[in-house]
Amino acid sequence: MASAAKKQALGRGLSALLKDPENDIKSVDDKNADQVIGNVVELELDSIEVNPFQPRTVFNDEALKELAGSIRELGIIQPITVRKIGFNTFQLVSGERRFRASKLLGKKTIPAYIRIANDQESLEMALVENIQREDLDPIEIALSYQRLIDDVSLTQEKLSERVGKKRSTITNYLRLLKLHPQLQNAMRDGQLSMGHGRALVNVDIEEDQLGLFEKIKNQQLSVRATEQLVKQYKDKDQKTSKGSSASPELPSYISKHVEAIEDYLETAVQVSSSARGKGKIVIPFHSKEDFKRLKKLLSSGE
Structure with a gap:
């Protein structure tokens, strides 16, 4: 404070x-x-x-x-x-x-x-320099990234080059701004880590974010435990909304590698699998340049 x-x-x-x-x-x-x-x-x-x-x-x-x-x-x-x-x-x-x-x-x-x-160039320099400081909390960093996108008209790709960070890293920070304001304040005050915030941002309903946050505080849950809590929440929500047609849980040989795939591609992916072992991976892209970037990554092993 x-x-x-x-x-x-x-x-x-x-x-x-x-x-x-x-x-x-x-x-x-x-x-x-x-x-x-x-x-x-x-x-x-x-x-x-x-x-x-x-x-x-x-x-x-x-x-x-x-x-x-x-x-x-x-x-x-x-x-x-x-x-x-x-x-x-x-x-x-x-x-x-x-x-x-x-x-x-x-x-x-x-x-x-x-x-x-x-002030365009000076503003960009000031913001980039500000991001390099070691005493910034995750929300301050996220807000600086957002300002570079909004006020200096940088794409996430250009922003990645300017600050020397992976595009996936920038995306993860920007997603924190979707958290309920109370949770953003908790991160600024050091009550909630970025790892906890990254897990909670997967919960779309802000009131439910707050409810899970209370559990995290009361039970002093680790980041891993929080990720499991969010997974249980989403599984329950999915079963409630889809009934018996809910998608089966991903087998461990897939789920344990999803994060590695996302880190390599620097974007979130959607993975589904049937009981017979068949499945699909959906990789979204956000622009022509982003598509070319993904194509280059996927072609690099040829």
Whole structure:
């Protein structure tokens, strides 16, 4: 929690810097611009205007109230992104639901990433450098990867090259952002390891993620035990939804090698097997480049 307080204090300090007319940062070449790029700044909500070109114009009131309740309890895990358009004036780039929910709560400020003129290359450098730090928790790393994809328009393939990590590693971090906000906070506070998080992200229903998390805490389950718990949950769910037509459990000679196949291909695969021993492996691809990458890997043994 101390690190969170430190970040918040830093955000307020940068906010004060941005409101100083003598330090009006307009581009990466200006004094103190390096302090803003890549950092979280606490901005006043009244200084932010919505993007008039935002394609989404309808926001579900009930969903906003639920998000507001989550923010009230847990705070904002992923800061919004804004573009500086004038002195202490900003325009929303992403995060309008978080912005609206915060206003609904009557909050005065919100954590934000600030984009400034000609900052594309500097932002990318700052984020890549930030990822190399050793004191980052898994969610901070995941958020940095997501920002490089969203704000710098990098594909996962290009991102893999920039940060020197396997594409599967990046995918595993990004999947953590599908966890319930409470679980993301638990990871940031060190209450939940990345291994536990990787297991829980396979549970689609967030409320069920929370229920399993309680079991993990109460029984102090290891990562391996958590994976088994999730498997039991999914098997039970599958039997409930499909009845007697549920797929048979994979034999051990297959199941123990699935992870090795996924690591080699750097993507998740779907494996099914019949009682007679016949089966199939489904390998998804996400783009033309991804297909070519898989084809090269699968052809390498010829």
